Amino acid sequence: MFNVISVTSRADSRDFFKSIEDIAKSAVEAIILREKDLNEDEYFLLAKKVQKICRKYGKKLVIHNFLDVALKLEIPYIHLPFSKFITLSGSLKGFMQVGTSVHSTDDAVLAEKKGADYVIAGHIFATDCKKGLEPRGIKFLNETCSCVSIPVYAIGGINDNSVLELSKVQKDNFRGVCVMSSLMRSDNPQELVKKIKDNYAMKNDRHKYLLYAVTDRHWLGGRALEEDVEKALRGGATLVQLREKELEFDKFCEEAQKIHSLCRLYNVPLIINDNVDVAKAVDAEGVHLGQGDMDIEKARDILGNSKIIGATARSREQAVIAQESGADYVGSGAVFGTSTKSDAVKMSIETLNEICGSVNIPVTAIGGITRDNILKLKGTKIAGVAVVSGIFAEKDIYNSTLELRRKIEEIINGK
Secondary structure: EEEEEEEEOOHOOHHHHHHHHHHHHHOOOOOEEEEOOHHHHHHHHHHHHHHHHHHOOOEEEEEEEEEEEHHHHHOOOEOOOHHEEEEEEHHHOOEEEEEEEEHHHHHHHHHOOOOOOEEEOOOOOOOOOHHOOOHHHHHHHHHHHOOOOOOEEOOOOOOOOOOHHHHOOOOOOEEEEEOHHHHOOOOOOOHHHHHHHHHHHHHHOOHHHHHEEEOHHHOOOOOHHHHHHHHHHOOOOOEEEOOOOOOHHHHHHHEEEEEEEHHOOOOOOOOEEEOOHHHHHHOEEEEEEEEOOOOOOHHHHOOOOOOEEEEEEEHHHHHHHHHHHHHOOOOOOOOOOOOOOOOOOOOOOOHHHHHHHOOOOOOEEEEEOEEEEEHOOOOOOOOOOEEOOHOOOOOOOOHHHHHHHHHHHHHHOOO
């Protein structure tokens, strides 16, 4: 579950109560009433008005810092600065949920030990609220999630673009983000919250890697490529990679536009093999890069954070480098050998498992996978399979894809 929590800031809003009402109408999990510049009496009056709005829309209101205000208004949710939480940790039993903010892994460990129900870790990205201070980054967020078992939320510079970076945090206790300035300044908080949640889901949806159909025109036999791709899509392919090693740029783009239009009809992402320029020209959902192709960082600069970038990894070391460079997934093989690549070396299941265990990003197995041997991948930690001839060399592409989809779901679901 990925949640968005609103953190208020009157300084960032032209009409504070309208902003609160619009945010309360959105899909936020809760509203933390921060407002650190107010004294307790001023804060109480503000909290009373905000509580009324939150009740109207069924939203959880979290009181920040002022315990007596929470008690007076009978609000069972409190968020405390770290030092205050540590001081008062033994006297917070009456609250349903108590959270605190942490700026180090030591803080997080101590917070959990003292009874915090969750922590907010920051600041993760650069933000106007912390001008001149270096953001702690994704690495800190991952480390915080790893050292505690309670829910962890990210704060600092969170918006619908930066949230895409959080796909690198693959921890079960990472529960979402706290958003302050971008929500308070937004003319349409409902749409912004939706975009934040949708963008995070798009980058983190491992389901799309289940059955990755990789094209090869060698088996067309006079048919149009889109005809065979549509059969695979109808059969349950969840991702399509257009591999065209010999087409010139204009022809490649022309073919990619046709396949992209088709993929959109089935709501399936299109990945372009090797060619970043083509991916950008046709606005494909992403690109797959081999070991000899463009650097992942350079591809990311060209395509932006919203695009999927995959990388080939034939070893644990290559997989780790790919992840650290910003890849969204790695493709590893050839697990059963292959006839589609002359330089491919067969990969053992042991090596595949090593790769899966070395990274948090999804790993797709590739190489000679067919409906007859796919179940041999049971017990591995792959997110899915990439299939070339096992789909496009088959006489009945639709039914072959259908069977592969059924079997990969059986593998992933552990049946």
